[in-house]
Amino acid sequence: MSIDLSRRNFLRGAAAGAVTAVAAPVAEATPFGPREPKQLPPKAVGMLYDSTLCVGCKACVSACKQANGMPVEQPAHLAAWGEGTWDMAEDISGHTLNVIRVYQNGTMEQKDREKDGYAFVKRHCLHCVDPSCISVCPVSAMRKDPETGIVSHNPDACIGCRYCVYGCPFNVPQYQFDETFGQIAKCQFCNHLQKQGKLPACCDVCPTGASLFGLVTDLQAEAERRLAAKPGEMYTFARGKLGGDRPSHEAPLGEYQPHLYGEKESGGTQVRYLTGVPHEKLGLPALPDHSFAAVSEGMQHTLYKGMIAPLALLGGLVFLARRGVKSHHDEDPSS
Amino acid sequence: MSALAHRPLGGRILTKPVFILGFFVLLGAYFIARRFIFGLGDVSHMSNGYPLGVWVAIDVVVGTAFGCGGYAMALLIYIFNRNTYHPLMRPALLGGVFGYTLAGLAVMIDLGRYWNAFNLLMPWYAQLNSVIFEVALCVMAYTTVLWIEFWPVFLERMPPAFKQRFNLEKFQAFLKRYMFVFIGLGVLLPTMHQSSLGSVLLVMGSKLSPLWYTAWLPLLFLISALTMGYSVVLLESTLVSRAFRLPSESALLTPLSRIVAGLLALFLLIRFGALLAGGHLNLVFAGDRLSSLFLIETALFLAPLFILASPGGRGSQRWRFLAAVSLLAGGSLYRINAYLMAVDPGNGWVYFPSAPELMITVGVVCLEIMLYLFFIKTLPILHGSANQSHGRLL
Numbered sequence: 001m002s003i004d005l006s007r008r009n010f011l012r013g014a015a016a017g018a019v020t021a022v023a024a025p026v027a028e029a030t031p032f033g034p035r036e037p038k039q040l041p042p043k044a045v046g047m048l049y050d051s052t053l054c055v056g057c058k059a060c061v062s063a064c065k066q067a068n069g070m071p072v073e074q075p076a077h078l079a080a081w082g083e084g085t086w087d088m089a090e091d092i093s094g095h096t097l098n099v100i101r102v103y104q105n106g107t108m109e110q111k112d113r114e115k116d117g118y119a120f121v122k123r124h125c126l127h128c129v130d131p132s133c134i135s136v137c138p139v140s141a142m143r144k145d146p147e148t149g150i151v152s153h154n155p156d157a158c159i160g161c162r163y164c165v166y167g168c169p170f171n172v173p174q175y176q177f178d179e180t181f182g183q184i185a186k187c188q189f190c191n192h193l194q195k196q197g198k199l200p201a202c203c204d205v206c207p208t209g210a211s212l213f214g215l216v217t218d219l220q221a222e223a224e225r226r227l228a229a230k231p232g233e234m235y236t237f238a239r240g241k242l243g244g245d246r247p248s249h250e251a252p253l254g255e256y257q258p259h260l261y262g263e264k265e266s267g268g269t270q271v272r273y274l275t276g277v278p279h280e281k282l283g284l285p286a287l288p289d290h291s292f293a294a295v296s297e298g299m300q301h302t303l304y305k306g307m308i309a310p311l312a313l314l315g316g317l318v319f320l321a322r323r324g325v326k327s328h329h330d331e332d333p334s335s
Numbered sequence: 336m337s338a339l340a341h342r343p344l345g346g347r348i349l350t351k352p353v354f355i356l357g358f359f360v361l362l363g364a365y366f367i368a369r370r371f372i373f374g375l376g377d378v379s380h381m382s383n384g385y386p387l388g389v390w391v392a393i394d395v396v397v398g399t400a401f402g403c404g405g406y407a408m409a410l411l412i413y414i415f416n417r418n419t420y421h422p423l424m425r426p427a428l429l430g431g432v433f434g435y436t437l438a439g440l441a442v443m444i445d446l447g448r449y450w451n452a453f454n455l456l457m458p459w460y461a462q463l464n465s466v467i468f469e470v471a472l473c474v475m476a477y478t479t480v481l482w483i484e485f486w487p488v489f490l491e492r493m494p495p496a497f498k499q500r501f502n503l504e505k506f507q508a509f510l511k512r513y514m515f516v517f518i519g520l521g522v523l524l525p526t527m528h529q530s531s532l533g534s535v536l537l538v539m540g541s542k543l544s545p546l547w548y549t550a551w552l553p554l555l556f557l558i559s560a561l562t563m564g565y566s567v568v569l570l571e572s573t574l575v576s577r578a579f580r581l582p583s584e585s586a587l588l589t590p591l592s593r594i595v596a597g598l599l600a601l602f603l604l605i606r607f608g609a610l611l612a613g614g615h616l617n618l619v620f621a622g623d624r625l626s627s628l629f630l631i632e633t634a635l636f637l638a639p640l641f642i643l644a645s646p647g648g649r650g651s652q653r654w655r656f657l658a659a660v661s662l663l664a665g666g667s668l669y670r671i672n673a674y675l676m677a678v679d680p681g682n683g684w685v686y687f688p689s690a691p692e693l694m695i696t697v698g699v700v701c702l703e704i705m706l707y708l709f710f711i712k713t714l715p716i717l718h719g720s721a722n723q724s725h726g727r728l729l
Contacts, residue, residue, distance in 0.1 A: 032550065091682070093383065132538050138468035139451070139460040157460050160447020163467050165386035167538040171680050174383045175447050177376030182447050283682055285541070292540035297464050299534050299553065304469070310527060317414060318519030324413035325515045 032302040034294040037267055038130040044149035045189070046127065046216040046270035047203060048223055051282070052112045052254025053210035053237060054120040056100055060202035060211055061087060064098045064124075067190055067201035071095055091123065094176030097187045098124035098202055103282050112254055112276025119275065121282035122211065124202070125172045125187035126262055126269035127151045128291065133164035133173055133186075135293035141184070142173075149216070149270050150191050155183040169266050169287050199240055206239065208249070214242030216270050223260050223272045231255040267291030341425055341715035343492070348709060356701040363698015366691040367444055375447060378691040384684025385675065387445075389696050392674040394441030396532055397667045398699075399474070402434020403564030404571065405481060406525040410561075411594070413518045420587055422718040425488065426575065427568050429716055432485050433703045435478040441699055466534045473528035480521045486510055488714050529560035536673055544677040546618050546629045549609040552673075558602045563666040565595045566639075569659040573652060575717060582718075585652060592649035592658070599640045599662065603633070628672050635665030 064070070065087065073089040073096055081088075089096035101123060106116035113119075127144075131151050134142040141158035144151050153173070164173040164184065176182030190200035198204065203213035212219065222242055229235060235253040240246040254276050261273035265287040273284060280286055303309060370378045381388040404427035412420050443449050454460045455471050462468050490498070490507045498504055533556030536543055549555070569592065572584045610616050619626055639658035642648035649655055675686065688696075711717055 134462075135464050136467055136535075136538055137462055138465045138471055139454045139457075140462040141460075155448070157451065157454055158448050159451045159454055160449065161445075161467060162386035162447060163465075163535075165383055169540060169542065171384065171682065171684075175375075175386060177379075177381060177383075178374060179376075180372065180374045182374055184447075285681055287541060292538045293464075295540070295550075296466060296534060296537040299537055299550070300464060300466060300469070303530075303553075310523060313526070314519055314523045317522045318516055320416070321409075321413045321518035321522070322515035324416045324418070325518065327416065327418065 032299045034290060034298040035301060037290060037294055040129050040216060040268060040270070041144075041146055041149040043147050044129075044216040044270050045194070046149075046214065046219055046272065047189075047200070048212040048214065048219040048242070048272045048274070049122050050210050050212070050226070050237075050254070051119055051121055051273065051275040051277070052256065053208045053251070054100065054122065055208060055210075056102060056120045057207065058087075058100050059205045059207065060122065061089065061096070061099055063201040063205040064187075064190075065096070067193060068097055070097060070185075092172065092174055092187075094174045094178065094182060094185045096174075097185060098122060101283065103277055105281075114277045114281060117277070119277040119282065120210075121273075121275070121284070122202075123283070124271075125151060125189070126170055126265075126271040127189060128266055128269045130267035130291035130293050132167040132169060132266070132291065132293045135291075135297055136163040136167040138163075145191070148189075148191070148194070150189045150194075151186075152188045152191060153184055153186055158184055160184070167292075169285060169292065199244075203240055208251075209237045209239040212238060212242055213240065213244075216272075218242050219272055220260075220263065223263075223274055226253060226274060227256055227258065227260065229253050264289045267294060341488075341491075341718060343715055344712045344717060346712055348712060353705055353708065356705045359694070359701040360698050360705065363695045363701070366695050367698070369691070370444060370695070375445075378689065378695065380686060380689040380692060382684060382686065384680040384682065385678070385686035387674060388686065388692060389675075389688045390441050390445040390692070392671045393667075393696050394699055395438045395445075396670045396674050398434050398438045398441065399529070399532075400560045400563040400666060400670060401567055401663070402431045402438065403525060403529065403560045404428075404434075404567040405431030405484070405564075406522065406529075407561050407564030408568060409484075409518055410522050411591075413515075414522055420591065423568050423572060423584065423587060423591075425716045425718075426571055426711070427564075428481065428485055429707060429710055430567055430571060432478075432481045433706055435474065435481055437699050437703050439474065439478055441696075444695065466531050466538070470528045470531045470535065473524045473531070477521065477524035477528065480517050480524060483510070483517050484514070484521055487514075488716060491715050492713075525560065526557065530554065530557040532556050532560075532670075533673075539678065542678055542680055543673070544618070544625050544679070545613060545615040546610070546625055547673045547677045549606075549613065551605050551609045555602060555605060556670075558598055558605075559666045559669060562595055562598045562602065563663055565591060565598075566659040566662045566666070569595070569655055570663065573656045573659075575711070583652065584718075585650075588652075588655060589649050592643040592655055595658075595662070596640055596643035596649070599636060599643070603636055603640065625677055628668070628676060632665050632668050632672065635661050635668060639665070 072087045073093065075088060075090055078088050089099050092099050101121050103119040103121065105114065108116065108118045110117045111119065127150055131144060134144055134151065138161065139157045139159055141154045142151060142164055160175065162175050165175055173184050173186045175184055193200060199213050203211045219242060231253055233253050234250050236248050236250055238248050256274050256276060257278055259279060261275065261279045261284050262269040262271045267290050273279060275282060366378050375381060379388055408420060408424050408427040411417050412424055443452065446452055487507065487510060490503060493503065530553035533552035536552050539548065569588055572588060575581060576583050610619065619629055639662040642654050642658040
C-alpha cells in the first residue's frame, strides 16, 4: 500500500479521532492495581556505600572473589597486560559478584565532581525489599530471608531460564554463558560468612569504610546524618560494621548529592548509596518508588485470584464446546 | 464426484524442498550439539544485558502465536458454534501441534540448566507469583491437549487389525465422547498463556520502552495471538489449496477475514488509546529507532486492516493472502520488539543474534515445515475429493 502525504494526514487524523474516543475509558479502566508494597524485614541487614570515601583499591573485589571461590577474570583486550595475575573484571559477571567502576569526565582533576572529575561506584546486588528476581522465578530458586532480607539463590532449583537477569532493574543476576553447565551468579551478601558471625567480605576489608555493613535502619540514620552535616566538616567514619568495634577514622565530609540512592528505588532496597556525582552518571538507573514486581503480581492476582476466573471460564468453555461438538456430529463424525 | 472429506494427500515424501529443509535442520542440529557441549555462549550472542535472545523471542513468543491457528479456529468452531469453518480445523490444529511442540524444544535448548527443568512440576518448587511459571505449565498442558485433540487423526489411519490388537477402538470412542473437555481446555489454556506472555513484560518496567510498555500488554498479546492464529489459517489454506490444487476455501475465508479486521481494529484502538492515556504519543513521531520500529509495526497492522475491512479486499484471494502476510509480519515484529528490540537494559548493552544462534532458529522452523508436509501427505488432515490430482509443488 502506498500512502501519500495527504492520505497519511487523513489516517493520522482518523486515528487520532478514534484514539480520543477510547482513550478516556482506557485511562479510567486501568485493568488492575499493583499488589501491596512489601515491607523491610525487621532485622534487615544491608550496606552503606559512600562513593566519596571509596579510593578505588578494589580490595573488596579481591576479597569477594576469595570468599566466594570466584576466579580471576581478564577481558580479552586486557589479557596481554595483566599476564593472568591481576583481576580486571570490568563489570559484574557470571564470575564476578562485585566490582568497582570508575566515572571519568574531562580532565578528571577532582574526585567526586561531575565535570572534569572522577568518581568510584560499587556494583553488586542491592537486596531489594520487593525483588523482581524472586517474583519472576518459576521454581523459587531466588529467596529472600524473612529475617535478614538477604536475597539468595539456589542453583539446585534453578532451571536457567534467566528471567531474573531479564527482570532485575539493576541488572544484577548474571548467568555463566561461557560454561557448559552454567549457573546464576549473584551477591548473596556473604551469608555463609554472616552465619559464622563474620562480616561480608567486601565490608570486612574496606580500608576507609566506604562499604559499611549494618542494620538497614541504622545505616539509613547514618546516611541521613552525613547528608545533614556540612560538607568539608571533619566527620568520624566507622569501618567494617556500623556500631562495631573497629577503629574509626576522621576525614572531611564529602559534598553529597541530596539523593540517598537505594532508599526508595524500586520499592526500596537494603543498600544505600551516597555519591558526589549524580547516580545516573554512575550507572545507577533512575527508578520509580514502587517495584515492578508489585505491578506484575497485581495483574496476576487480579486475573487468577483463587483460580476462580479461569475455572469459571473453563466451565463455560467446556459447556459450549460440548454443545458445539454435539451439533457438529451429525455433519462430520471426526472431532 | 465423491464427497469432500479429510484425506491424506499422498505423493512422494522425499521431494527436493524436503531435502533443502533437511539441510537446514541438520545445520541447526550441529549448532544445537555445540550448545550442549560448549554452553550457551559458544553459539549465541546472548549476554547478561540481553539474557533472552531469538530462541525465546522468535521460537517461543512468535512461534506459539503462529501455532494459535488451532486455538483461534477452535474458539470459532466450537465455542461460537460456526461449524461451517470445520474443514479448516485440522490443518490449523496441526500447525498448533508443531508450533507448540517445537517451541518446547526451543525452550529446552535455551534453558541454562535444562537438567533441572522437571523442577517446574515439583510442587515444593512452585512459585505461584511467577508469570513464567504459569506460562510454562500452561504451555506444557496445552501441548499435551493439542496432541490429544490430534489423536483421532492417527487413529483413523491405523489398520483395523492393529486397532483391535491394542483395543484402540475403545480409546477412540472415549476420545470422541470426552473431546469437548479437551476442546474447552484447548481454548482456556492459550487464552491464559498468550495473555501471560504480555504479563511477563510488566516486570520490565522502565527497561521496556513506553511505546510497548502498558498495563494492557496481556490483552494486546491475547488479541495479537488470535489475529495471528487466524492469519495462519488464511495463509495456510491459500498456500495449500494452490500448491495441491485443492478446492479454494474462499467461501469460508471471506467471512473469517471480517473477524480478523474487527480484532485488528480493537488491537490498534487499545494500543493507541493506552499511548494517549499514558501521554507517550509524542514518542511515536520522535524519529528515533524505536519510533521507526513502532511505525513499521503500525503500517503492517493498518494495511491488513484496510484490506480486510473492505469487501473487495477480503473477497480476493490475493489481497487476503497479502493481508495475512502483512499481519503476521506486524504481529511478529510487535512480539520481537516487545521482548528484545524495545528493551534497553542500559549500560551500553547491545544484542544482535549470532549466525549459529539464528541457524538454530531456522533449523527449528524448517523441521516444523518438514513435519507439516510429511503429516499432510500421510494423514487425513486436509479436505479434498478422492479424485484430486496429487501434489506437485512440494
